[in-house]
Amino acid sequence: MKKITSITNEYIKELGKLHEKKYRDQEKKFIIEGYHLIKEAKDVLETVLIVDEKDEVGGIENILVTEEIINKVAFTKTPQKIIGICHYFPDHQLTGNKFLLLDHLQDPGNVGTLVRSAVGFNIDMIVFSEDSVDLYNDKFIRATQGALFKTNIITGKLEKIITKLKEQNVKVIGTSLESSNDLKVIAGEKAYAILLGNEANGVRKELLQTTDVNVKIAINPRLESLNVGVAGGIIMHYLTLKQEK
Numbered sequence: 001m002k003k004i005t006s007i008t009n010e011y012i013k014e015l016g017k018l019h020e021k022k023y024r025d026q027e028k029k030f031i032i033e034g035y036h037l038i039k040e041a042k043d044v045l046e047t048v049l050i051v052d053e054k055d056e057v058g059g060i061e062n063i064l065v066t067e068e069i070i071n072k073v074a075f076t077k078t079p080q081k082i083i084g085i086c087h088y089f090p091d092h093q094l095t096g097n098k099f100l101l102l103d104h105l106q107d108p109g110n111v112g113t114l115v116r117s118a119v120g121f122n123i124d125m126i127v128f129s130e131d132s133v134d135l136y137n138d139k140f141i142r143a144t145q146g147a148l149f150k151t152n153i154i155t156g157k158l159e160k161i162i163t164k165l166k167e168q169n170v171k172v173i174g175t176s177l178e179s180s181n182d183l184k185v186i187a188g189e190k191a192y193a194i195l196l197g198n199e200a201n202g203v204r205k206e207l208l209q210t211t212d213v214n215v216k217i218a219i220n221p222r223l224e225s226l227n228v229g230v231a232g233g234i235i236m237h238y239l240t241l242k243q244e245k
Contacts, residue, residue, distance in 0.1 A: 001053065003064040007072050012065075015073050015085065021134055028088040030136035031073065034080040040146030044086040049073065051081040075138040088136070092152045094164055096124025099193035100236070101172075103158055103203050105132045105228065110199060112143020113229035119147040121236035127193075128155045158195075162210050165193050174203055174211035175235070177225060181215050183238050192239065196232050 004012060017023040018031050032041055038048060038057065047061040051070060056062045073083050100118045105111050111133045118126050133140050135155065141148055162172050173186055174195045186192065195211060197203030208214055217234055219226060226234070 001056070001062055001064050004069060005066055007066075007069055009069075012069055012073065018085075019075065019138075021136070024136050030086055030088065030141075031075070031138065032084040032086060032141060033074050033076060033082075033138075035082055037141070037146055038082055038084045040149045041084060041086055043149065044089060045084050046087055047085040049083040049085075055082050076142075089153065092125065092154050094125065094127075094154070094161065094168075096152075097170065097191040098122065098124045098239075099165065099170065100126045100232070101129075101158055101161065101193050101195040102127065102132050103129050103195060103207055104198040104201075105129075105196065107199055108133050108137055108139035109143050110227065110229040112140050112145070112147075114196070114232045115144045115151065115153070116147040117229070117233040117236055119150050121233075121240050123151065123236065126151060126153045127158065127161050128153065129158050130155055158207055159210065162193070162195075162207070166212070171213070172211045173235075174208045174214035175216065175231065176203060176208055176214045177216055179214065181213060183215050183217060183235065185213055186215060186239065189239060194232065194235055194239075196228055199228055 018029060024030050032038065038045065045060055047063065048057045049063050049065045049070060050056065051065065051067055053064065067081065070079055070081055070083055100114065100123045102111065115126060128135060135153060165172055170191045170193050171189050172193045172195060175197065195203055195207065217226060217231055
């Protein structure tokens with residue numbers, strides 16, 4: 001097993017650059033931390049840095065390093081003693097019957113929650129707008145708790161994506177607090193795309209004008225709106241329940 005003991009090693013310095021998006025995009029690689037994520041990322045995992053040989057992962061390159069190196073490469077302040085280097089996800093075609101479209105969502109925690117919910121409610125594909133959170137952002141990856149590796153995610157222009165979905169007879173469901181319908185109008189839909197918008201501003205108006213229907217969740221009028229992660233989960237669950245009945 002290869003060993004590296006110096007934090008000034010060229011390979012370790014190159015890994016440190018992966019903290020920045022421009023280097024990740026250049027190398028098409030990203031870093032994950034911890035035993036759980038390492039286990040979930042087996043399809044894209046290339047190399048692991050370990051402190052103890054008992055943590056060796058089969059079928060890939062293992063490098064024995066010091067805790068000092070782990071601390072240097074990791075994003076978190078008190079990382080577990082294993083780090084993975086993964087290659088970018090392959091490009092996916094727009095396929096499936098159930099989609100989640102995210103318009104300019106930038107909070108890693110919210111988006112991570114939505115990805116977990118999407119996997120839980122059997123969404124086939126998640127589409128990020130080009131100005132949404134970076135798919136390989138470390139906070140987002142941790143927030144998904146591994147769900148990221150159990151679904152298909154693509155990034156693209158939502159205007160074009162919506163056009164393609166409608167051509168495939170997928171009902172595009174926008175979310176808005178204004179000029180919108182109760183959730184009951186989407187009961188029983190089997191092929192759908194749920195469009196969720198930015199935490200502060202919601203879905204862009206030009207996108208809402210291209211949807212098949214726009215809906216809202218009925219809540220106490222004293223509260224203006226729900227967190228987008230919560231709202232998305234409610235809508236996905238609602239559609240799942242209505243299909244089962």
